[in-house]
Amino acid sequence: MARMKFLCDAERCIECNGCVTACKNEHELPWGVNRRRVVTINDGVPGEKSISVSCMHCSDAPCMAVCPTDCFYKTEEGVVLHNKDACIGCGYCFFACPFGAPQFPGGNSAFGLRGKMDKCTFCAGGPEDNGTKAEFDKYGRNRLSEGKLPACAEMCATKALLAGDAPVVSDIFRERVLRRGSTGDAAWGWTTAYGKPEQPAAKEEAK
Amino acid sequence: MNKSVFLALTATLALAACGEYPQVVDYKPGNYQGKSDTRPWEGGQFAGNKQAWESALHARNQAQNEHKRIQ
Numbered sequence: 716m717a718r719m720k721f722l723c724d725a726e727r728c729i730e731c732n733g734c735v736t737a738c739k740n741e742h743e744l745p746w747g748v749n750r751r752r753v754v755t756i757n758d759g760v761p762g763e764k765s766i767s768v769s770c771m772h773c774s775d776a777p778c779m780a781v782c783p784t785d786c787f788y789k790t791e792e793g794v795v796l797h798n799k800d801a802c803i804g805c806g807y808c809f810f811a812c813p814f815g816a817p818q819f820p821g822g823n824s825a826f827g828l829r830g831k832m833d834k835c836t837f838c839a840g841g842p843e844d845n846g847t848k849a850e851f852d853k854y855g856r857n858r859l860s861e862g863k864l865p866a867c868a869e870m871c872a873t874k875a876l877l878a879g880d881a882p883v884v885s886d887i888f889r890e891r892v893l894r895r896g897s898t899g900d901a902a903w904g905w906t907t908a909y910g911k912p913e914q915p916a917a918k919e920e921a922k
Numbered sequence: 923m924n925k926s927v928f929l930a931l932t933a934t935l936a937l938a939a940c941g942e943y944p945q946v947v948d949y950k951p952g953n954y955q956g957k958s959d960t961r962p963w964e965g966g967q968f969a970g971n972k973q974a975w976e977s978a979l980h981a982r983n984q985a986q987n988e989h990k991r992i993q
Binding site for chain 1 (some may be wrong): 953954955956957958959960961962963964965966967968974975978979980982983984986987988989
């Protein structure tokens with residue numbers, strides 16, 4: 716069975732915030748809520764590194780452990796979701812999460828207008844029926860039930876952000892790391908862009 | 923008199939810890955009691971066909987690997 720995970724390649728992330736925008740647009744998130752953020756280390760300094768952060772759908776999720784109403788659950792695919800009908804907006808999950816993933820929806824009151832926590836769903840919706848309006852209103856679009864991966868990863872221009880089955884994603888990343896650093900005509904995309912090197916015999920024939 | 927004072931002091935010291943409870947929270951994994959979620963392949967376009975859903979997701983997974991996609 717698949718174990719859904721995100722993996723962000725800091726060598727590739729260019730801090731374009733395309734993932735943040737894609738997420739916000741896909742789920743029509745309210746003002747003030749970003750389920751995903753791009754964090755930059757040593758911003759402005761040569762060699763700065765950026766990484767896209769959201770819920771990591773932890774195998775041993777602290778949010779699940781601290782929730783007083785036990786409104787969190789984990790799907791068969793390893794996606795950590797929560798039931799907003801049971802959420803009381805206490806914010807314990809926000810304090811427990813090392814990635815700052817659960818958030819209060821923006822608003823004038825301390826606990827937000829709707830009084831429910833909001834978090835990344837790995838584009839898997841919530842406990843409502845798949846693809847219904849009720850699910851979309853509470854949790855956003857359910858792309859996983861449409862056979863698609865999260866919008867943030869699929870929208871990533873440099874493919875820094877990978878999402879999907881953990882072994883597959885780690886294989887993609889491993890292959891990338893092994894081939895990274897190749898220069899000249901060994902670099903990825905070289906033959907696509909510049910073609911194969913001309914053979915000396917072909918040059919002679921051309922003359 | 924001395925004996926009763928001694929007994930009272932002993933009882934106080936001996937039972938002092940009985941009213942205490944652990945100060946460290948024993949964290950446990952959540953025990954979800956809410957309504958159950960439908961699986962991604964149930965309903966909608968896949969209508970319960972798990973194999974079709976897995977192959978669709980696998981294709982999307984592999985599309986993230988540009989080494990396989992182009993070269």
